[in-house]
Amino acid sequence: MQERIRQQKSTGSEQTAPSEEVQASGSEASEKLKSDIDDLLDEIDEVLESNAEEFVKNYVQKGGE
Amino acid sequence: MPTPKICGIETEYGIFVRGADLTPMMASSLIVNAYSDEGLALRAWDFTGEQPDFDARVGWRPEADYPEVEVLMANTVLTNGARYYVDHAHPEISTPECRSVSDVVLYDRAGEEILRSSMERANARLPEGVEIVLHKNNSDGKGNSYGCHENYLVSRDVPFGRLAAQLTSHFVTRQVYTGAGKVGTECSRDGEADVLFQLSQRADFFEEEVGLETTVRRPIINTRDEPHCDPERWRRLHVIAGDANMSENATFLKVGTTALILGLIEDNKFPDHLRIVDPVTEIRHVSHDPSLQHVVTCESGKQITAVDLQIELFNSTQKWFNTLDMDPTNGDGAEILSLWETVLNALTSQPEKAAHIIDWVAKKRVIDGMMARHSENIPLERLRAIDLQYHDMNRERCLAYRMSLATRVTHDDARRAMTEPPADTRAFFRGECIRKWPHDVSSANWDSMVFDIGGPLLQRVPMMDPFKGTQSHVAALLNSCESVTALLDALGHDAVEPVADDPGW
Numbered sequence: 203m204q205e206r207i208r209q210q211k212s213t214g215s216e217q218t219a220p221s222e223e224v225q226a227s228g229s230e231a232s233e234k235l236k237s238d239i240d241d242l243l244d245e246i247d248e249v250l251e252s253n254a255e256e257f258v259k260n261y262v263q264k265g266g267e
Numbered sequence: 268m269p270t271p272k273i274c275g276i277e278t279e280y281g282i283f284v285r286g287a288d289l290t291p292m293m294a295s296s297l298i299v300n301a302y303s304d305e306g307l308a309l310r311a312w313d314f315t316g317e318q319p320d321f322d323a324r325v326g327w328r329p330e331a332d333y334p335e336v337e338v339l340m341a342n343t344v345l346t347n348g349a350r351y352y353v354d355h356a357h358p359e360i361s362t363p364e365c366r367s368v369s370d371v372v373l374y375d376r377a378g379e380e381i382l383r384s385s386m387e388r389a390n391a392r393l394p395e396g397v398e399i400v401l402h403k404n405n406s407d408g409k410g411n412s413y414g415c416h417e418n419y420l421v422s423r424d425v426p427f428g429r430l431a432a433q434l435t436s437h438f439v440t441r442q443v444y445t446g447a448g449k450v451g452t453e454c455s456r457d458g459e460a461d462v463l464f465q466l467s468q469r470a471d472f473f474e475e476e477v478g479l480e481t482t483v484r485r486p487i488i489n490t491r492d493e494p495h496c497d498p499e500r501w502r503r504l505h506v507i508a509g510d511a512n513m514s515e516n517a518t519f520l521k522v523g524t525t526a527l528i529l530g531l532i533e534d535n536k537f538p539d540h541l542r543i544v545d546p547v548t549e550i551r552h553v554s555h556d557p558s559l560q561h562v563v564t565c566e567s568g569k570q571i572t573a574v575d576l577q578i579e580l581f582n583s584t585q586k587w588f589n590t591l592d593m594d595p596t597n598g599d600g601a602e603i604l605s606l607w608e609t610v611l612n613a614l615t616s617q618p619e620k621a622a623h624i625i626d627w628v629a630k631k632r633v634i635d636g637m638m639a640r641h642s643e644n645i646p647l648e649r650l651r652a653i654d655l656q657y658h659d660m661n662r663e664r665c666l667a668y669r670m671s672l673a674t675r676v677t678h679d680d681a682r683r684a685m686t687e688p689p690a691d692t693r694a695f696f697r698g699e700c701i702r703k704w705p706h707d708v709s710s711a712n713w714d715s716m717v718f719d720i721g722g723p724l725l726q727r728v729p730m731m732d733p734f735k736g737t738q739s740h741v742a743a744l745l746n747s748c749e750s751v752t753a754l755l756d757a758l759g760h761d762a763v764e765p766v767a768d769d770p771g772w
Contacts, residue, residue, distance in 0.1 A: 254649060
Protein backbone atom coordinates (compact mmCIF):
# COMPACT_ATOMS: atom_id res chain seq x y z
CA MET A 203 0.00 0.00 0.00
CA GLN A 204 2.91 2.35 0.66
CA GLU A 205 3.94 1.93 -2.95
CA ARG A 206 0.57 3.23 -4.04
CA ILE A 207 0.81 6.19 -1.71
CA ARG A 208 4.19 7.14 -3.11
CA GLN A 209 2.92 6.95 -6.65
CA GLN A 210 0.25 9.54 -6.00
CA LYS A 211 2.36 12.65 -5.79
CA SER A 212 0.32 15.67 -4.91
CA THR A 213 -0.04 18.08 -7.75
CA GLY A 214 -2.13 20.70 -6.10
CA SER A 215 -5.61 21.78 -5.26
CA GLU A 216 -7.76 24.72 -6.06
CA GLN A 217 -9.18 27.20 -3.72
CA THR A 218 -12.27 28.72 -5.20
CA ALA A 219 -15.77 27.44 -5.82
CA PRO A 220 -16.15 23.69 -5.42
CA SER A 221 -17.50 23.01 -8.88
CA GLU A 222 -14.61 24.67 -10.70
CA GLU A 223 -11.92 22.49 -12.13
CA VAL A 224 -8.24 23.05 -11.70
CA GLN A 225 -7.08 25.05 -14.67
CA ALA A 226 -3.39 24.62 -14.07
CA SER A 227 -1.43 22.87 -16.78
CA GLY A 228 2.09 22.89 -18.11
CA SER A 229 5.35 23.23 -16.24
CA GLU A 230 4.72 26.74 -14.98
CA ALA A 231 1.51 25.71 -13.27
CA SER A 232 3.13 22.57 -11.88
CA GLU A 233 5.88 24.71 -10.37
CA LYS A 234 3.26 26.97 -8.78
CA LEU A 235 1.42 24.00 -7.30
CA LYS A 236 4.63 22.53 -5.99
CA SER A 237 5.48 25.83 -4.37
CA ASP A 238 1.96 26.00 -2.84
CA ILE A 239 2.38 22.64 -1.17
CA ASP A 240 5.90 23.59 -0.04
CA ASP A 241 4.52 26.71 1.62
CA LEU A 242 1.79 24.65 3.25
CA LEU A 243 4.30 22.12 4.56
CA ASP A 244 6.48 24.92 5.96
CA GLU A 245 3.44 26.31 7.70
CA ILE A 246 2.50 22.92 9.12
CA ASP A 247 6.01 22.37 10.44
CA GLU A 248 5.60 25.68 12.24
CA VAL A 249 2.19 25.06 13.78
CA LEU A 250 2.62 21.37 14.53
CA GLU A 251 2.71 21.02 18.29
CA SER A 252 6.27 21.16 19.57
CA ASN A 253 5.69 17.90 21.39
CA ALA A 254 3.37 16.52 18.72
CA GLU A 255 4.64 12.98 18.86
CA GLU A 256 4.34 12.87 22.65
CA PHE A 257 0.83 14.30 22.39
CA VAL A 258 -0.19 11.59 19.94
CA LYS A 259 1.18 8.87 22.21
CA ASN A 260 -0.91 10.15 25.12
CA TYR A 261 -4.04 10.73 23.07
CA VAL A 262 -6.36 7.97 24.26
CA GLN A 263 -10.14 8.29 24.05
CA LYS A 264 -12.92 6.31 25.57
CA GLY A 265 -15.21 4.81 22.95
CA GLY A 266 -18.45 6.65 22.59
CA GLU A 267 -21.89 6.64 20.94
CA MET B 268 -43.21 10.20 -4.22
CA PRO B 269 -40.38 10.49 -1.70
CA THR B 270 -40.88 11.85 1.80
CA PRO B 271 -39.54 15.39 2.16
CA LYS B 272 -36.37 14.89 4.13
CA ILE B 273 -35.73 16.22 7.59
CA CYS B 274 -32.10 15.63 8.52
CA GLY B 275 -29.64 16.29 11.30
CA ILE B 276 -26.17 15.34 12.56
CA GLU B 277 -24.96 14.34 16.04
CA THR B 278 -21.23 14.75 16.63
CA GLU B 279 -19.18 13.44 19.53
CA TYR B 280 -15.95 15.39 19.87
CA GLY B 281 -12.66 13.90 20.98
CA ILE B 282 -11.52 15.42 24.28
CA PHE B 283 -8.07 15.55 25.86
CA VAL B 284 -6.85 17.29 29.00
CA ARG B 285 -3.34 18.66 29.00
CA GLY B 286 -1.64 19.31 32.34
CA ALA B 287 -4.17 17.83 34.78
CA ASP B 288 -5.66 14.50 35.74
CA LEU B 289 -9.32 15.04 34.87
CA THR B 290 -11.53 12.20 33.70
CA PRO B 291 -13.02 12.71 30.23
CA MET B 292 -16.48 12.76 31.83
CA MET B 293 -15.48 15.62 34.11
CA ALA B 294 -13.75 17.48 31.29
CA SER B 295 -16.79 17.01 29.02
CA SER B 296 -19.06 18.36 31.76
CA LEU B 297 -16.77 21.37 32.16
CA ILE B 298 -17.06 22.02 28.42
CA VAL B 299 -20.87 21.84 28.28
CA ASN B 300 -21.32 23.70 31.57
CA ALA B 301 -18.95 26.47 30.49
CA TYR B 302 -21.52 27.26 27.81
CA SER B 303 -24.72 26.83 29.82
CA ASP B 304 -23.36 28.65 32.90
CA GLU B 305 -23.47 31.86 30.91
CA GLY B 306 -27.12 31.46 30.04
CA LEU B 307 -26.39 30.22 26.53
CA ALA B 308 -28.23 26.93 27.05
CA LEU B 309 -31.09 25.58 29.10
CA ARG B 310 -30.38 22.62 31.37
CA ALA B 311 -33.48 20.63 30.65
CA TRP B 312 -33.91 17.54 28.56
CA ASP B 313 -37.00 15.36 28.73
CA PHE B 314 -36.14 11.66 28.51
CA THR B 315 -39.67 10.54 27.66
CA GLY B 316 -39.46 8.74 24.37
CA GLU B 317 -35.77 7.89 24.64
CA GLN B 318 -35.62 4.25 23.74
CA PRO B 319 -32.18 3.45 22.33
CA ASP B 320 -32.81 -0.28 22.68
CA PHE B 321 -35.87 -0.35 20.43
CA ASP B 322 -34.96 -2.37 17.37
CA ALA B 323 -36.47 -1.61 13.96
CA ARG B 324 -36.47 -5.31 13.10
CA VAL B 325 -37.86 -7.10 16.12
CA GLY B 326 -39.08 -4.61 18.71
CA TRP B 327 -37.57 -4.31 22.17
CA ARG B 328 -34.22 -5.95 22.72
CA PRO B 329 -33.29 -5.12 26.31
CA GLU B 330 -30.47 -7.66 26.24
CA ALA B 331 -28.59 -5.69 23.59
CA ASP B 332 -25.57 -3.65 24.56
CA TYR B 333 -27.14 -0.25 24.21
CA PRO B 334 -25.82 2.84 25.96
CA GLU B 335 -27.78 3.67 29.07
CA VAL B 336 -29.39 7.06 29.02
CA GLU B 337 -27.37 9.26 31.33
CA VAL B 338 -29.50 11.74 33.22
CA LEU B 339 -26.94 13.07 35.65
CA MET B 340 -24.50 14.42 33.10
CA ALA B 341 -24.79 17.93 31.68
CA ASN B 342 -27.74 17.95 29.33
CA THR B 343 -28.86 21.14 27.66
CA VAL B 344 -31.01 22.47 24.88
CA LEU B 345 -30.15 25.62 22.96
CA THR B 346 -32.18 28.47 21.50
CA ASN B 347 -31.17 27.29 18.02
CA GLY B 348 -33.05 24.06 18.75
CA ALA B 349 -29.92 21.93 19.18
CA ARG B 350 -29.17 19.52 22.02
CA TYR B 351 -25.76 19.91 23.68
CA TYR B 352 -24.74 17.36 26.29
CA VAL B 353 -22.26 14.86 27.66
CA ASP B 354 -22.58 11.43 26.11
CA HIS B 355 -20.42 8.85 27.87
CA ALA B 356 -17.00 10.45 27.85
CA HIS B 357 -17.43 13.04 25.10
CA PRO B 358 -19.18 16.36 24.60
CA GLU B 359 -21.81 15.86 21.92
CA ILE B 360 -23.92 18.26 19.94
CA SER B 361 -26.98 17.37 17.85
CA THR B 362 -28.06 19.87 15.25
CA PRO B 363 -31.70 20.91 15.22
CA GLU B 364 -33.95 19.23 12.66
CA CYS B 365 -33.28 20.72 9.22
CA ARG B 366 -35.39 20.71 6.04
CA SER B 367 -32.48 21.42 3.69
CA VAL B 368 -29.02 19.93 3.47
CA SER B 369 -27.60 23.47 3.41
CA ASP B 370 -29.13 23.98 6.84
CA VAL B 371 -27.55 20.76 8.13
CA VAL B 372 -24.14 22.11 7.05
CA LEU B 373 -24.93 25.50 8.61
CA TYR B 374 -25.89 23.98 11.97
CA ASP B 375 -22.98 21.56 11.92
CA ARG B 376 -20.70 24.59 11.48
CA ALA B 377 -22.58 26.41 14.25
CA GLY B 378 -21.93 23.32 16.38
CA GLU B 379 -18.20 23.70 15.77
CA GLU B 380 -18.41 27.33 16.87
CA ILE B 381 -20.34 26.32 20.01
CA LEU B 382 -17.71 23.70 20.91
CA ARG B 383 -14.89 26.14 20.21
CA SER B 384 -16.54 28.82 22.29
CA SER B 385 -17.11 26.31 25.13
CA MET B 386 -13.47 25.22 24.94
CA GLU B 387 -12.25 28.81 25.20
CA ARG B 388 -14.62 29.56 28.09
CA ALA B 389 -13.70 26.36 29.96
CA ASN B 390 -9.97 26.92 29.47
CA ALA B 391 -10.25 30.48 30.76
CA ARG B 392 -11.45 28.99 34.07
CA LEU B 393 -8.70 26.41 34.35
CA PRO B 394 -5.36 27.02 36.10
CA GLU B 395 -2.30 28.04 34.13
CA GLY B 396 -0.84 25.07 32.28
CA VAL B 397 -4.11 23.14 32.13
CA GLU B 398 -5.96 23.00 28.83
CA ILE B 399 -8.87 21.03 27.39
CA VAL B 400 -8.34 20.20 23.72
CA LEU B 401 -11.25 19.17 21.47
CA HIS B 402 -11.03 17.39 18.13
CA LYS B 403 -13.75 16.87 15.53
CA ASN B 404 -12.60 13.37 14.64
CA ASN B 405 -13.75 9.79 15.20
CA SER B 406 -10.80 7.78 16.43
CA ASP B 407 -7.80 7.99 18.73
CA GLY B 408 -5.68 5.80 16.46
CA LYS B 409 -5.56 3.17 19.20
CA GLY B 410 -8.75 1.27 18.52
CA ASN B 411 -11.24 3.58 20.22
CA SER B 412 -13.94 5.25 18.15
CA TYR B 413 -16.73 7.74 18.77
CA GLY B 414 -19.39 8.72 16.34
CA CYS B 415 -20.74 11.29 13.97
CA HIS B 416 -24.28 10.09 13.34
CA GLU B 417 -26.70 11.25 10.69
CA ASN B 418 -30.48 11.16 10.97
CA TYR B 419 -32.99 11.10 8.13
CA LEU B 420 -36.77 11.10 8.15
CA VAL B 421 -37.99 8.13 6.09
CA SER B 422 -41.45 6.85 5.30
CA ARG B 423 -42.66 3.95 7.46
CA ASP B 424 -43.98 2.36 4.28
CA VAL B 425 -40.53 1.28 3.09
CA PRO B 426 -39.71 -2.26 4.26
CA PHE B 427 -36.70 -1.89 6.54
CA GLY B 428 -34.95 -4.97 5.14
CA ARG B 429 -34.96 -3.59 1.61
CA LEU B 430 -33.85 -0.16 2.78
CA ALA B 431 -30.96 -1.67 4.74
CA ALA B 432 -29.78 -3.92 1.92
CA GLN B 433 -29.83 -1.14 -0.66
CA LEU B 434 -28.38 1.63 1.45
CA THR B 435 -25.43 -0.57 2.47
CA SER B 436 -23.93 -0.28 -1.04
CA HIS B 437 -23.93 3.49 -0.65
CA PHE B 438 -22.31 3.40 2.78
CA VAL B 439 -19.54 1.06 1.60
CA THR B 440 -18.68 3.29 -1.37
CA ARG B 441 -19.51 6.90 -0.36
CA GLN B 442 -16.28 6.92 1.66
CA VAL B 443 -14.44 7.91 -1.53
CA TYR B 444 -15.71 11.46 -0.95
CA THR B 445 -16.95 11.43 2.67
CA GLY B 446 -13.83 9.88 4.24
CA ALA B 447 -11.96 12.21 6.58
CA GLY B 448 -8.71 10.25 6.12
CA LYS B 449 -6.66 8.37 8.69
CA VAL B 450 -3.02 7.50 9.19
CA GLY B 451 -2.68 3.81 10.00
CA THR B 452 -4.96 0.86 10.61
CA GLU B 453 -6.93 -0.01 13.75
CA CYS B 454 -8.52 -3.28 14.81
CA SER B 455 -6.21 -5.17 12.42
CA ARG B 456 -7.67 -8.36 10.98
CA ASP B 457 -5.75 -11.60 10.59
CA GLY B 458 -4.50 -12.01 7.06
CA GLU B 459 -4.97 -8.34 6.15
CA ALA B 460 -2.01 -6.00 5.74
CA ASP B 461 -2.08 -2.75 7.70
CA VAL B 462 -2.03 0.41 5.62
CA LEU B 463 -0.20 3.68 6.11
CA PHE B 464 -3.13 5.83 5.03
CA GLN B 465 -6.82 5.13 4.48
CA LEU B 466 -9.91 7.02 3.38
CA SER B 467 -12.03 6.75 6.53
CA GLN B 468 -11.68 7.26 10.26
CA ARG B 469 -14.49 4.80 10.95
CA ALA B 470 -14.27 1.93 8.45
CA ASP B 471 -11.99 -0.19 10.68
CA PHE B 472 -14.71 -0.40 13.34
CA PHE B 473 -17.59 -2.13 11.57
CA GLU B 474 -18.24 -5.77 12.38
CA GLU B 475 -21.85 -6.42 11.37
CA GLU B 476 -24.07 -5.63 8.39
CA VAL B 477 -27.17 -4.76 10.42
CA GLY B 478 -27.63 -4.37 14.17
CA LEU B 479 -28.77 -2.34 17.13
CA GLU B 480 -25.51 -1.59 18.91
CA THR B 481 -23.46 1.55 18.37
CA THR B 482 -20.59 1.04 20.82
CA VAL B 483 -19.64 -2.60 20.23
CA ARG B 484 -20.03 -4.91 17.22
CA ARG B 485 -20.84 -1.80 15.22
CA PRO B 486 -23.16 -2.41 12.25
CA ILE B 487 -23.08 -0.64 8.88
CA ILE B 488 -26.86 -0.23 9.20
CA ASN B 489 -28.04 0.71 12.67
CA THR B 490 -31.55 -0.48 13.53
CA ARG B 491 -32.25 1.89 16.42
CA ASP B 492 -35.93 2.68 16.01
CA GLU B 493 -36.47 5.79 18.06
CA PRO B 494 -38.50 7.92 15.68
CA HIS B 495 -38.98 11.09 17.81
CA CYS B 496 -42.10 11.66 15.70
CA ASP B 497 -45.33 9.86 14.74
CA PRO B 498 -44.17 6.23 14.44
CA GLU B 499 -47.14 5.32 12.25
CA ARG B 500 -45.96 7.61 9.49
CA TRP B 501 -42.19 7.83 9.74
CA ARG B 502 -39.00 6.33 10.96
CA ARG B 503 -35.84 8.22 11.85
CA LEU B 504 -33.01 6.40 10.12
CA HIS B 505 -30.00 6.56 12.46
CA VAL B 506 -26.78 6.31 10.43
CA ILE B 507 -23.54 5.52 12.27
CA ALA B 508 -21.36 4.62 9.27
CA GLY B 509 -19.88 8.03 8.61
CA ASP B 510 -16.93 10.26 9.47
CA ALA B 511 -17.13 13.73 11.00
CA ASN B 512 -16.03 16.08 8.24
CA MET B 513 -13.98 19.24 8.49
CA SER B 514 -14.84 20.12 4.88
CA GLU B 515 -18.27 21.74 4.69
CA ASN B 516 -18.71 20.45 1.16
CA ALA B 517 -17.95 16.90 2.30
CA THR B 518 -20.72 17.23 4.90
CA PHE B 519 -23.00 18.63 2.18
CA LEU B 520 -22.26 15.62 -0.03
CA LYS B 521 -22.45 13.07 2.79
CA VAL B 522 -25.92 14.17 3.87
CA GLY B 523 -27.10 15.27 0.43
CA THR B 524 -26.31 12.09 -1.49
CA THR B 525 -27.72 9.95 1.32
CA ALA B 526 -30.94 11.99 1.52
CA LEU B 527 -31.46 11.70 -2.24
CA ILE B 528 -30.69 7.97 -2.31
CA LEU B 529 -33.21 7.46 0.49
CA GLY B 530 -35.78 9.10 -1.77
CA LEU B 531 -34.72 6.77 -4.58
CA ILE B 532 -35.22 3.83 -2.23
CA GLU B 533 -38.62 5.13 -1.07
CA ASP B 534 -39.71 5.25 -4.72
CA ASN B 535 -38.27 1.75 -5.22
CA LYS B 536 -35.95 2.88 -8.00
CA PHE B 537 -32.66 1.76 -6.45
CA PRO B 538 -30.52 -0.25 -8.93
CA ASP B 539 -30.54 -3.62 -7.20
CA HIS B 540 -27.69 -5.04 -9.28
CA LEU B 541 -25.40 -2.83 -7.15
CA ARG B 542 -25.97 -4.69 -3.88
CA ILE B 543 -22.49 -5.58 -2.59
CA VAL B 544 -21.40 -9.03 -1.41
CA ASP B 545 -19.71 -9.07 2.03
CA PRO B 546 -20.09 -5.35 2.81
CA VAL B 547 -18.43 -5.65 6.24
CA THR B 548 -15.16 -6.68 4.62
CA GLU B 549 -15.58 -4.33 1.67
CA ILE B 550 -16.18 -1.18 3.72
CA ARG B 551 -12.69 -1.76 5.14
CA HIS B 552 -11.06 -2.74 1.86
CA VAL B 553 -12.44 0.30 0.06
CA SER B 554 -11.15 2.51 2.86
CA HIS B 555 -7.74 0.84 2.82
CA ASP B 556 -7.09 1.66 -0.83
CA PRO B 557 -6.48 5.37 -1.53
CA SER B 558 -5.53 4.43 -5.10
CA LEU B 559 -9.29 3.75 -5.49
CA GLN B 560 -8.60 0.66 -7.61
CA HIS B 561 -10.10 -1.92 -5.24
CA VAL B 562 -12.89 -3.89 -6.90
CA VAL B 563 -15.99 -5.02 -5.01
CA THR B 564 -18.28 -7.83 -6.11
CA CYS B 565 -22.02 -7.29 -6.37
CA GLU B 566 -24.66 -9.95 -5.81
CA SER B 567 -25.39 -9.72 -9.55
CA GLY B 568 -21.81 -10.91 -10.19
CA LYS B 569 -20.78 -7.46 -11.36
CA GLN B 570 -17.27 -6.39 -10.38
CA ILE B 571 -16.80 -2.68 -9.92
CA THR B 572 -14.70 -0.06 -8.11
CA ALA B 573 -16.26 2.10 -5.40
CA VAL B 574 -15.99 5.19 -7.61
CA ASP B 575 -17.66 3.44 -10.57
CA LEU B 576 -20.41 2.12 -8.30
CA GLN B 577 -20.96 5.70 -7.11
CA ILE B 578 -21.13 6.84 -10.74
CA GLU B 579 -23.89 4.31 -11.38
CA LEU B 580 -25.70 5.42 -8.23
CA PHE B 581 -25.31 9.02 -9.33
CA ASN B 582 -26.77 8.25 -12.77
CA SER B 583 -29.77 6.43 -11.30
CA THR B 584 -30.37 9.18 -8.76
CA GLN B 585 -30.12 11.97 -11.31
CA LYS B 586 -32.49 10.20 -13.72
CA TRP B 587 -35.01 9.65 -10.91
CA PHE B 588 -34.62 13.19 -9.56
CA ASN B 589 -35.40 14.68 -12.99
CA THR B 590 -38.78 12.93 -12.99
CA LEU B 591 -39.85 14.50 -9.67
CA ASP B 592 -42.07 17.52 -9.36
CA MET B 593 -40.73 18.16 -5.87
CA ASP B 594 -37.28 18.21 -4.26
CA PRO B 595 -37.06 16.07 -1.11
CA THR B 596 -34.04 18.13 -0.03
CA ASN B 597 -35.99 21.39 -0.24
CA GLY B 598 -34.08 23.09 -3.02
CA ASP B 599 -30.60 21.60 -2.63
CA GLY B 600 -31.11 18.64 -4.99
CA ALA B 601 -29.63 20.16 -8.15
CA GLU B 602 -26.54 21.39 -6.34
CA ILE B 603 -26.03 18.06 -4.57
CA LEU B 604 -26.11 16.30 -7.94
CA SER B 605 -23.76 18.82 -9.54
CA LEU B 606 -21.16 18.60 -6.78
CA TRP B 607 -21.51 14.81 -6.63
CA GLU B 608 -20.73 14.62 -10.36
CA THR B 609 -17.80 17.01 -10.00
CA VAL B 610 -16.10 14.99 -7.26
CA LEU B 611 -16.71 11.68 -9.05
CA ASN B 612 -15.10 13.13 -12.19
CA ALA B 613 -12.12 14.29 -10.14
CA LEU B 614 -11.79 10.91 -8.40
CA THR B 615 -11.86 9.18 -11.77
CA SER B 616 -9.09 11.28 -13.26
CA GLN B 617 -7.01 13.02 -10.61
CA PRO B 618 -8.26 12.98 -6.99
CA GLU B 619 -6.02 15.96 -6.09
CA LYS B 620 -8.45 18.11 -8.08
CA ALA B 621 -10.90 17.55 -5.21
CA ALA B 622 -8.45 18.44 -2.42
CA HIS B 623 -10.57 21.51 -1.62
CA ILE B 624 -13.68 19.35 -1.08
CA ILE B 625 -12.65 15.91 0.17
CA ASP B 626 -11.01 15.69 3.58
CA TRP B 627 -9.00 12.53 2.94
CA VAL B 628 -7.53 13.99 -0.26
CA ALA B 629 -6.52 17.21 1.52
CA LYS B 630 -5.00 15.29 4.42
CA LYS B 631 -3.19 12.80 2.19
CA ARG B 632 -1.67 15.60 0.16
CA VAL B 633 0.07 16.84 3.29
CA ILE B 634 1.06 13.36 4.47
CA ASP B 635 2.54 12.59 1.03
CA GLY B 636 4.28 15.96 0.96
CA MET B 637 5.84 15.42 4.38
CA MET B 638 7.03 11.95 3.40
CA ALA B 639 8.58 13.27 0.20
CA ARG B 640 10.23 16.16 2.02
CA HIS B 641 11.82 13.88 4.60
CA SER B 642 12.69 11.11 2.12
CA GLU B 643 10.17 9.01 4.04
CA ASN B 644 12.37 8.97 7.15
CA ILE B 645 9.61 10.57 9.11
CA PRO B 646 8.41 8.92 12.31
CA LEU B 647 4.92 7.44 12.05
CA GLU B 648 3.97 9.36 15.19
CA ARG B 649 4.66 12.62 13.40
CA LEU B 650 2.31 11.63 10.59
CA ARG B 651 -0.28 10.66 13.18
CA ALA B 652 0.18 14.07 14.77
CA ILE B 653 -0.60 15.75 11.45
CA ASP B 654 -3.68 13.54 11.15
CA LEU B 655 -4.87 14.47 14.65
CA GLN B 656 -4.12 18.17 14.35
CA TYR B 657 -6.14 18.34 11.13
CA HIS B 658 -9.20 18.06 13.41
CA ASP B 659 -8.10 20.35 16.30
CA MET B 660 -10.85 22.80 17.32
CA ASN B 661 -8.26 25.45 18.23
CA ARG B 662 -8.25 27.73 15.20
CA GLU B 663 -4.52 28.45 15.39
CA ARG B 664 -3.56 24.79 15.53
CA CYS B 665 -6.22 23.28 13.25
CA LEU B 666 -4.57 22.09 10.02
CA ALA B 667 -7.86 21.71 8.11
CA TYR B 668 -8.24 25.50 8.25
CA ARG B 669 -4.93 25.87 6.42
CA MET B 670 -5.89 23.57 3.56
CA SER B 671 -7.85 26.12 1.49
CA LEU B 672 -10.99 23.99 1.76
CA ALA B 673 -13.87 25.56 -0.16
CA THR B 674 -16.52 26.85 2.25
CA ARG B 675 -20.30 27.11 2.10
CA VAL B 676 -21.08 28.97 5.32
CA THR B 677 -19.92 32.47 6.22
CA HIS B 678 -18.55 33.09 9.68
CA ASP B 679 -21.41 35.51 10.39
CA ASP B 680 -24.04 32.96 9.38
CA ALA B 681 -22.42 30.29 11.58
CA ARG B 682 -22.38 32.74 14.51
CA ARG B 683 -26.04 33.58 13.96
CA ALA B 684 -27.00 29.89 13.77
CA MET B 685 -25.46 29.37 17.23
CA THR B 686 -28.58 31.03 18.66
CA GLU B 687 -31.26 31.15 15.92
CA PRO B 688 -33.26 28.04 15.01
CA PRO B 689 -34.10 26.89 11.47
CA ALA B 690 -37.36 28.51 10.35
CA ASP B 691 -38.97 25.52 8.70
CA THR B 692 -39.12 22.66 11.23
CA ARG B 693 -40.45 22.17 14.77
CA ALA B 694 -36.99 23.26 16.00
CA PHE B 695 -38.30 26.79 15.52
CA PHE B 696 -40.97 26.32 18.21
CA ARG B 697 -38.50 24.64 20.58
CA GLY B 698 -35.80 27.28 20.17
CA GLU B 699 -38.15 30.24 20.35
CA CYS B 700 -39.91 28.96 23.49
CA ILE B 701 -36.55 28.55 25.19
CA ARG B 702 -35.43 32.00 24.12
CA LYS B 703 -38.67 33.71 25.21
CA TRP B 704 -39.49 31.78 28.37
CA PRO B 705 -36.35 30.07 29.69
CA HIS B 706 -37.68 30.11 33.26
CA ASP B 707 -40.99 28.49 32.33
CA VAL B 708 -39.60 25.58 30.32
CA SER B 709 -39.26 22.57 32.58
CA SER B 710 -37.70 20.41 29.91
CA ALA B 711 -37.55 19.76 26.20
CA ASN B 712 -37.06 16.84 23.86
CA TRP B 713 -37.15 16.41 20.08
CA ASP B 714 -40.87 15.65 20.20
CA SER B 715 -42.10 17.61 23.21
CA MET B 716 -41.86 20.74 25.33
CA VAL B 717 -42.76 20.61 29.04
CA PHE B 718 -43.75 23.89 30.72
CA ASP B 719 -44.04 24.72 34.41
CA ILE B 720 -46.64 27.43 34.93
CA GLY B 721 -46.74 27.08 38.69
CA GLY B 722 -49.75 24.78 39.14
CA PRO B 723 -49.72 21.27 40.59
CA LEU B 724 -49.16 19.76 37.15
CA LEU B 725 -46.65 20.39 34.41
CA GLN B 726 -47.91 21.08 30.91
CA ARG B 727 -46.49 18.92 28.12
CA VAL B 728 -46.90 19.95 24.48
CA PRO B 729 -46.23 16.98 22.17
CA MET B 730 -44.65 17.78 18.79
CA MET B 731 -45.04 14.52 16.89
CA ASP B 732 -44.99 16.18 13.47
CA PRO B 733 -41.53 17.62 12.71
CA PHE B 734 -42.99 19.75 9.88
CA LYS B 735 -45.22 21.65 12.35
CA GLY B 736 -44.15 24.40 14.72
CA THR B 737 -42.34 26.29 11.96
CA GLN B 738 -41.90 30.02 11.75
CA SER B 739 -44.86 30.36 9.39
CA HIS B 740 -47.03 28.23 11.72
CA VAL B 741 -46.23 29.74 15.09
CA ALA B 742 -44.19 32.97 14.87
CA ALA B 743 -47.28 35.19 14.97
CA LEU B 744 -48.76 33.12 17.80
CA LEU B 745 -45.55 33.29 19.85
CA ASN B 746 -45.30 37.04 19.25
CA SER B 747 -48.87 37.56 20.38
CA CYS B 748 -48.43 35.68 23.68
CA GLU B 749 -46.94 37.50 26.63
CA SER B 750 -46.70 34.41 28.80
CA VAL B 751 -46.58 30.63 28.58
CA THR B 752 -50.04 30.54 30.14
CA ALA B 753 -51.32 32.63 27.25
CA LEU B 754 -49.54 30.34 24.80
CA LEU B 755 -51.06 27.20 26.32
CA ASP B 756 -54.50 28.79 26.28
CA ALA B 757 -54.07 29.70 22.63
CA LEU B 758 -52.88 26.20 21.74
CA GLY B 759 -56.00 24.75 23.39
CA HIS B 760 -56.62 21.70 25.56
CA ASP B 761 -56.14 19.21 22.75
CA ALA B 762 -52.55 20.30 22.23
CA VAL B 763 -51.48 20.11 25.87
CA GLU B 764 -51.07 17.10 28.19
CA PRO B 765 -50.93 17.84 31.93
CA VAL B 766 -48.27 15.58 33.51
CA ALA B 767 -47.48 14.99 37.19
CA ASP B 768 -43.71 14.67 37.02
CA ASP B 769 -41.08 15.91 34.70
CA PRO B 770 -39.22 12.82 33.62
CA GLY B 771 -36.24 15.00 32.72
CA TRP B 772 -35.33 15.60 36.35
